[in-house]
Amino acid sequence: MTNTPRSRVSARFSSITPSATLAVDAKAKALKAQGRPVIGFGAGEPDFPTPSPIVAAAIAAASDPAMHRYTPASGLPALREAIAAKTLRDSGYEIDPAQVLVTNGGKQAVFQAFASLLDPGDEALLPTPYWTTYPEVIALAGGVTVPVFAGADQDYKVTVDQLEAARTDRTKVLLHCSPSNPTGAVYTPDETRAIGEWALEHGIWVITDEIYEHLLYEDAQPGHIVRLVPDLADQALVLNGVAKTYAMTGWRVGWMIGPADVVAAATSFQSHLTSNVSNVAQRAALEAVSGPLDAAHAMRDAFDRRRRRIVSMLREIDGFDVPTPKGAFYAYPNVEGVLGRTIRGRIPTTSAELADLILDEVEVAVVPGEAFGPSGYLRLSYALSDDDLVEGVGRIQALLAEAR
Template sequence: MTTSTASTASRVSARFAAITPSATLAVDAKAKALKAQGRPVIGFGAGEPDFATPDDIVEAAVQAAKDPAMHRYTPAAGLPALREAIAQKTLRDSGYEVDPASVLVTNGGKQAVFQAFASILNPGDEALLPTPYWTTYPEVIKLAGGVTVPVFAGADQDYKVTVDQLEAARTDRTKVLLHCSPSNPTGTVYTPEETRAIGEWALAHGIWVITDEIYEHLLYEDAQPAHIVALVPELANQTLVLNGVAKTYAMTGWRVGWMIGPLDIVKAATSFQSHLTSNVSNMAQRAALQAVSGSLDTVHLMREAFDRRRQTMITMLRQIDGLEVPTPKGAFYAYPNVENILGRSIRGTVPTTSAQLADLILDEVEVAVVPGEAFGPSGFIRLSYALSDDDLVEGVGRVQELLAEAR
């Protein structure tokens, strides 16, 4: 037997070795593992609706599974009927027309995110990333050869970056801006005026915009839809729009997303996808076709439940001394600032980072939250309210009791 002298680290490519695993999925997996051991863990980690996929959508997949035509390869860019339906849905929901040829159906929203960045970034190009950010964005930018430039906005700014901040971060290497509203992880929502200003700034400087609109239907209180291409139509030729069925229709496991953009970019991304995965599962595509073509009545019912849970969570979190809790007006996340808790003794432990605090919360009261380090700077935690009302009250109640002991 030949013994290799190569180290374990060198066996993995530098590109893959540099990837940080998804922190949100790691927290969710740990919570589920503890539950499997019989521990009464309540998980606020996963960004996943707790509702079942609506029956009509499931039935569309069942019928597709019985259709021999769906047992074969189909176009890598997506079923023509689904691409047409996504174009029609964009007109209905976002207020602007899209050529179905400009739509690429992907294996979930994450594939759309990667292919969007990979299709426009060259090595050394800079991507402006409003921070706190979804944990996957910087990893994808890195894989695409780009350089992440964080632009931080704290709780005092409602987690929204300004045009002045973006301009201060811009260099001659700036290629693209990521825009996500409603936001994961903060739940913040940019107003139409704020969105238009950002779009006009990007247009003036020839900067691409990748806009992630996966939470578009989850808006609360006075939050209004704000689609950057509709507000700044001239930006269409330098914008990639990302979306999918996961959050809106409780279809996270179905893995259907899409990107919309200029024809040359979509064609290049389609060529890449033809080698990487080819077409998305036909049964999932037919389910997505039913989702985007159907009524939004069930979506509105789910939103009402999320809104009720949102209000409960915010009320309870604000009862904890030391937490600063901006009001999330979109998605299904709360993102409290916990800096005033850090450095205080809690049951004999003094957490100095939000990661340490999250570990303490899980160990002491069996509640899983995601620390701010997953989304940028320490000093914050993310809690999803996409879980049952009873579990929400029980889980936040446990956190209240624990943090009340901070000295």
């Protein structure tokens, strides 16, 4: 009797696609380490240092023996209270600290939110283009991703009519992300309210990712869906963190806010998965969310300047269609007008091939649309220095000017 060989890695893990954005960033950094003048537009993280008062709070915490021990898996009580106060300040509605679960970065909050709600076969409506991690965690939770696509002609924002057309009797969750990664799109309060009322009417849970809430430009307004549709509070999970607002991507502190029963279930899961978030990082986050937003506003002003510059330069490229991003720090041009043209002897037919060509020929790293949904788009983060931004987009301009 011969035993059938068994896979060394589970089917569940084997099916996971590595983060495309982190892969692009890693490749750019590896090439730079080899001495090549690569400019990377791939990373979704502020290029500023964490504000010094936050760093000082972490240094003090590291010297506090109380922070050398296990603490509650749900988060330091003082931090959960501060997050509740911050929610009232920034989002305009009250929550109880018991509704807060502090997580190891926003990604853990995203995974635990979907895992808390989805059973095998449940459908999750995912406005597309989407952040590359969402479909992976939906699949890991046993759910089924249902993409709902909105292109450049809609400023990458889905409508209630589109969501209704995608709804089935298996629909349980809708992901709402505004400002959006990867597009920088921002839903107006009226658009957000309409989506929230539709979800409420049909008993659909809303997972709302608000990590970019303070990075808004021009006439964009915050659209906190639970404030706009208060009755949705019992079927909504709000995800947030300190990464983008306070330039703390490496500190790994995020959180989930939701109904007490769901938060309790997610806390039980986290107690087995990771226990508490690093106490030093939590104390740094406490300083961040309790303090003023002056540093965040200064970063926002710099991003706004870069946003206007990158959009202007990208629009000079023949074949690019560039909607105006009004949030986050990403531009997301439609590049279908370039595909199929000859560029230095190559004919890219997908945005992935175009991104490879740009990296090979002019040493500029961008993320192709395939990471976020359909081909035909590029994501460029403008969280990099003004000089690198101008140099990098200038190289792309010069390269694509050769397209025939």
